[in-house]
Amino acid sequence: MRRQIPLYIVLVSGIVFVIQFFIPSHESEFIFEYGQDWVMVIGILALPLGIWSYLRKTCLTAVKKPKERFFAGVSLFGFAIMMLTGLRRESLMAGSLYMDLFNYILVPIQATIFSLLAFYIASAAYRAFRARSVIATLLLGTAFIVMLRLIPLGPISDANQALVAWILSVPNMAAKRGLLIGIGLGAIATCIKIILGIERTYMGRD
Amino acid sequence: MNFYEKMLNIDRRWIYLVLAIAVILPAVVSFYVPVNVTPEVRRVYDFIEDLEPGDKIYVGIDYDPASLAELHPMAYAILDQCFRKNLRPVVATLSQFGAGMAEQALADVASKYNKASGIDYCYLGYKPYPAITIMLMGVDFRVPFPQDYYGTPLDSLPLMRYVHNFSDLSGVIDLTSGNTADFWIIYGYGRYFMPLALGVTGVMAADYYPYLQSGQIFGLISGIKGAAEYEALTGYKGEGLKSIPYQTASHVIILAFIIISNIGYFASRRREK
Amino acid sequence: MNRFKIRLALLLISASVLLLFGYISSPGEELEAPPEPLPAPPTNVVISDHPNDDGHTTIVSWQLSEDDGGGLNNVMAYEIYRSNAPDGEFLQVGVMGKGLSSYVDRGEKEKTQNGEPNPRYIGAGIDYYYKMRAKSTTGTYSEFSELVVGQAKNNWYHTGKTNILVAVLVFSFLVVYFINAARKGKELYVRPIAGINAVDESIGRATEMGRPILFVLGTGTAADLATIAGYTILARVAKMTADYQTKVLVPVNEPVMLAVAQETVKSAYLEAGRPDMYDEKNIFYVTAMQFPFVAAVCGLMLREETATNFYMGVFHAESLILAETGSISGAIQISGTDQIAQLPFFVAATDYTLIGEELYAASGYLSKEALLLGPIKAQDYTKAILVVLLALAVITWSFGWGFFKSLISTIS
């Protein structure tokens, strides 16, 4: 029973929302919006689970590993200060401490982590772009040609530019479309497996 | 481990260091390097360059602040060219957060050339729902924009008095970071067949080359590189050209690394044999 | 999709509002004694229901004025007016340019506005009265056309989506058919996929080294299909590690994903007969935001010295950060995503990559169960059908025959 009920819920809700796609009436629109809100509410109310998981792990680390205590403390401090400064709704306005902490801690760290990619893309190119096989050669060759467009080489650049435009609009576009169609079919097959209860590992068992 | 194998397994921190130097130097000390101009950018430049003084052209500033770095330089370079040629740009924005940016760009360049709003240029401001607005501008600018951004009715503006729709303009240049590009192609060019060129972000470029081939757009400026090309053509030294030294340097470094890595790979393989 | 519809409706509504203001402020109506003759009005105005919607929209169509493109040739636009009663107040709902002969009148969905009846509301099954006139290039107007009446309908089937419906039904049928065939013992061949073959080996390696395995389900949500495909792979990996007694670390960025991942690993250990091995704390929530999450996972890789890293799910820009950090720590890395913008980085920087559809096929491959291999066969047959359809459509369309093209064309 405990295992059957969730599977029926997946079946019914799945089929309802598949059918909904084909019905334009306002009753159907209502169901769609309600369903989306429903999922969103579950997502928000699940957040305490995440917070509990985070607090338990961080506190356990602090207790068990004296060396890690400082860092766990830093993390908990960051969490606590955001919760406290963000208590009032006005905190979301620019100029509040909550927003300042967002702008001067979160934003710069996120932007810097993002910018590490410039280094990683260079080292990935160095390690991976070796002409070991036809496949690897095509990968590196195309990347090479596309990157070459930034370098002024006189008449070679003009020819290269035409080649880049062709690569982007023909093989690149074809690869994207082929990939998307494949992904679409794979995703739909997964949907069907989930809705019919064939794939149920995610549901757990007793 | 021989030399080539060592080279192949080089500590990646050397790569980071070389790249950092290549990027930091040009970013800290500004200088210019030549940039290779692509035909799709040159066509936009030539199109504007061939217009007669007094001609009117629509410039759409349809991007949001997130794409400012790539598209703002294009707006400056194009408006600079328009004012230098004594053309009269009609500017509007279909992006929710674009109104302020568009006004800033227009006011900056206009003041440089001492141009007056309503006579030498017209700023219509922002209207939501791009597809409809584009179609209605094709009927008459007065329908979506009864007044300009500053509240003056269009009929009172000397520039707009005899301008009704796209057929009274020489063409449309749309700078965009979103789906307004599609709307301009479908609802603008598709209905009214005015000459249309696009300025888009680097990642969007691949999606719009096919329109270039099919002739639905006559020119395409993409990303900061496209902006730099345009600046190189107009001689306007802006953010686009400033970015080229470090972009070129970083690309050269990465390409050099790829070449070195392959030399090392083939040399070490030959040794094995 | 739906949000798009609402936006589109709003867009038309506010465009009509703008139009109204535009014309209130336009001086056209006050002109006296027009110097030119007035244009003829449009004729044969017809009101019909806008198909495939929820009953707040009508279509107004008409025959062009005699002076549009001919005659005096002075028509600039057409104005469309609507009212709930033949003698009621008429509201200008739209303007169309010359040469155009239909208008989609999207009404608002709210019956009342601030307690007052909303004049822009259109409801299903209610009579609405329309009249139109032409506007000339000099700002003069024709007579109004004859008053006509029509209704909007609340539609129960979207006719433009029939081919999608057929495709969904055919595909579902094939899935069920091949599952049954496989159950009856029909042997199904599947070609080898390097990334999947490497799963066993890489788990073995981690076991030998006595180091943990890292499994990242991406930065999507719990219900993204790539994440769901990720759970199924996690289940197989967890089951194998239960046999080998190797630790699997699963940091996640969404609380529902946390719950699902915990259930997945728990049931895998149960299935392997090692429920005692399961430790809920190894599947933990880090934080919801992309880059802080990635920073923590990168730190984890280096400090826990994970021997094998799996990246299966929805990934964004962080793909390369994870893959490069993993390669610094010397881990074997197997990745899979349906995000085509990130595939190049996984292909370049990880040892094995499940490209797009391969990620979805992986659960069938890993389990080798008939139930899960059946759908793979169905996917292949559907692909074959699509290849044939595509080729036919392109060839016939080149000769001007649009039948096959229409089979794969849908609503825009």
Place this chain on the structure above:
Amino acid sequence: MTTVELLWNGLAAFLTLCIFSFLYKDNPFYKFAEQLVAGVALGYWTMLLYHTTFTDKVLFPIFQQGKLHYILPTIMGIMMWTRFSKKLAYLSRIAIAFYIGVGTGVGLPLYMYNYVFRQLQATVVPLNVSWLGFNSLLMVVFIICTLIYFFFSKEHTGAFGGFSRVGIYTLMVGFGASFGLTVMGRVALLVQRIIFLREYFIALFGS
């Protein structure tokens, strides 16, 4: 910059350098920034969701608009909390089932429409004897080959294997192009961080 701004930006600059130090190797400074940002991000996110989504989707509809049908999703959301109890944990599966069920149900036809039909539709253009027509033909051929590469239940040998090879070659060319295109944007991000640091140090020490 005012003194307050200087202090805030100093914090931002310090954290920026902490993250960059990871390029050399994992170290306490990086770990400090990483741990801090994990906590800050979670706290920020929690309060943001509370003030926006929770208020808009739970508090406001139920208590102000009187939309009582919003109590059901709330109950189901609260069921997720049964995971704290061993006995009742199975109840959370009902919520998970609904979450996954809606997600897959909504996704199924949309994948068919966006990923399959729209891609096919965009590919159907008339072929003719011209450079454009030739490119359209190549596009169709490459797409078909890519799809053939994704055939799982047939051995990739003979002519079929040949098409499959062309398919994987097409994919690799596409990946290479994406890789090459991305470099520019990533370098631009790095330069923005460098410019931020430079401006901060100029403000601090004077140029």
